[in-house]
Amino acid sequence: MTHHTMNRMTRAVEAAAPSRRIVELPMRLFHTFMAISFVGAYMTAESERFRLLHVSLGYTLFGLVIFRLVWGMLGPRQSRLSVAWRKLDVIKEWKADLQNFPEVLLQWNAQTLRKWTTVVLTIAAFSTFLISVFIALSGYAIYNEITGDWMSEVHEFFGNFLLMAVMLHIAVILLLVVSKKSQGLRPMWSGRRAGVGPDVAKSNHLWVAFLLSAAVCSFLFFQLT
Numbered sequence: 001m002t003h004h005t006m007n008r009m010t011r012a013v014e015a016a017a018p019s020r021r022i023v024e025l026p027m028r029l030f031h032t033f034m035a036i037s038f039v040g041a042y043m044t045a046e047s048e049r050f051r052l053l054h055v056s057l058g059y060t061l062f063g064l065v066i067f068r069l070v071w072g073m074l075g076p077r078q079s080r081l082s083v084a085w086r087k088l089d090v091i092k093e094w095k096a097d098l099q100n101f102p103e104v105l106l107q108w109n110a111q112t113l114r115k116w117t118t119v120v121l122t123i124a125a126f127s128t129f130l131i132s133v134f135i136a137l138s139g140y141a142i143y144n145e146i147t148g149d150w151m152s153e154v155h156e157f158f159g160n161f162l163l164m165a166v167m168l169h170i171a172v173i174l175l176l177v178v179s180k181k182s183q184g185l186r187p188m189w190s191g192r193r194a195g196v197g198p199d200v201a202k203s204n205h206l207w208v209a210f211l212l213s214a215a216v217c218s219f220l221f222f223q224l225t
Contacts, residue, residue, distance in 0.1 A: 019192040021199040025209040027079050028191055030068055033216050034128075037061040038166065042159060055143050056223040060216060062136030065129050067212060075208075078200050087122045117172050124169045131162045 041057040044050040072081030138155040141147045191201065 018196045019194050020197050021191050021201045021204070022078070022193045023191045024076060024079065024201040025191065025204040025206060026071060026075070026212055029209050029212055030064060030071070033212075034061065034064050037064065038132075038162065042163065045156075045159065052224060055139060056220055058136050058139045059223070060219060061132050063215070063219070065132045065136075068129065071208075076201060076203070076205070084122055084125065087118055117175065120172050121169060124165050124172070127165050128162060128169075131158050131165065134158045135162060 037057045037060045041054050041061065044054040044057070047054070069081070071079060072084075077083065135155065135158045138151055138158060141151050142155055191204070
């Protein structure tokens, strides 16, 4: 049996494997546009030639945060900000853990790892939203020369801070992949997670995804032309 044939059989098996939808399309597009906007803005931060692109991507980042806040209030249950916020309730367990230290270390297991990495990912996500707002506002002030040169230092600080938050997010995901407690970025790209069970995301909300894509692409087109 050739290697090509084996690859085709593997892909066929993976395609036939049961899975369930856990992330709707608007959220997947939001993460994609967010990543592209931040990386593009960060890479063009020191370039005068691409200053308009840098500013436009910064505004896009701000607009995406606004979309996430609105979708977090009006969107489906699995994407509600209130659901994400409740994941931080586990922080209340810190007090009990500290009282039982160091015995608590002997109880550390895979479930505990997954619980605390979820907290870290949630904090990183909320931090990303807040920092993106500061970046957009400080960038607007710089571009329109509202403040002095000191605002450039503030803008650069928040940009580097956001980079660290993103790197932390990626590091935690890699940790979960290595510990075989996560499928990595695959669920965010495909919207599906391997396994049997009901779909968490009942609908893909295609019309919202279309409007979000159209808004981002139209804004960048009119900004850069």
